[in-house]
Amino acid sequence: MTGPAAKEAVVAPLLSWFRRNARDLPWRRGYDPYHILVSEFMLQQTQMDRVVVYFLEWIRRFPTLKALARADEAEALKLWEGLGYYSRCRNLLAAARTIVETWNGRVPEDPASLMTLPGIGPYTAGAVSSIAYNRPVPAVDANARRVVSRLEARPFRNDRDVASFLAGIIPDDEPRSFNQALMELGALVCTAARPSCDVCPLNSACKGRSSGAIPLTPSAAVMRRPTRPAAAAVLFAGGKVFLRRRPDAGLWAGMSEFPWEETAPDESPESAARRAIAPFYEETGAVGVIGPVSHAFTGNRIRLTGVLLRLRPERETPESLARAHGRWVPLETLSDETLPAGSRKLRDLLLRDVNSRSHPEMTPEGV
């Protein structure tokens, strides 16, 4: 059923429910296209509650598209620290610059134009077009896919099929609310794990419910490997610590981190930490341990132990050896660095310990 009947049974109850249950989000006050653009980038594969915090900080620092277009990438990345998928941040900045240069500073309205911008695919194009400009185009995310496939009690082959179905029922007068309502319903009521059908505004129209079969969308099911132990080297000398620079492509491209390696079976954290710095340095011995912290990333999960290593100053020349592979950073400015989550957690533990004088040997006077 894709005709007027579906519209009657679905659209009005859905919009009515949304009016009563829409969460109060910062970008829902005025629907500034720049705000919608930022929120949609941040919301890619990321949950609402976490995004709100980052969004507010971002808008405080970059209140307008033009302000963002002028920004340093390093400063933008610092604001993104901890949110993950850092190419989103780089793409958002690049998109802002392109919009200023070739779109006269105005976020494009139509999906095809939006799709030409970096980091914007079919979903984000539809979301920005409909939510920022109230254009009647579908926005198919995981929520829309799940809600629609349950509603129709049939699998959809791909997002284009879902979009075709939605194009048939999306109301011309309220596409902004309709698309948000569909996603909001999926996030709050028609959830993946345990849908609350008894309070769902669409339960009487839902074929999945009436047929007793609530199909679940095939999950991407990223197979995680079990948690493995790893060790990071917190190598220090003269009040500075060493950070390894990651390659310009791939995981955490171009970011800095404490050098780390997975620990081999029966290997100690100290040994693994030494292996991590072996390409650059020798050291005199482990003087302490921080953590462990748990760190999950793209199919992996590690328990990361930080091993404090003191550089052997009479045998190493810190600056020259490090230059190609990393940098020495003073403890005082370590919190300014943009680090992947695992290193960030270790840094926070480290700075806490340093401030409480748990590791006096790390300060310049201690060396």
Add this chain to the structure above:
DNA sequence: GACACGTGGGT
């Protein structure tokens, strides 16, 4: 179409 790309929270 498969895979890389982060992270934290829920169960």
Add this chain to the structure above:
DNA sequence: TACCCAAGTGT
């Protein structure tokens, strides 16, 4: 602990 999930995109 381990698995699943989240307003996807680029290659």
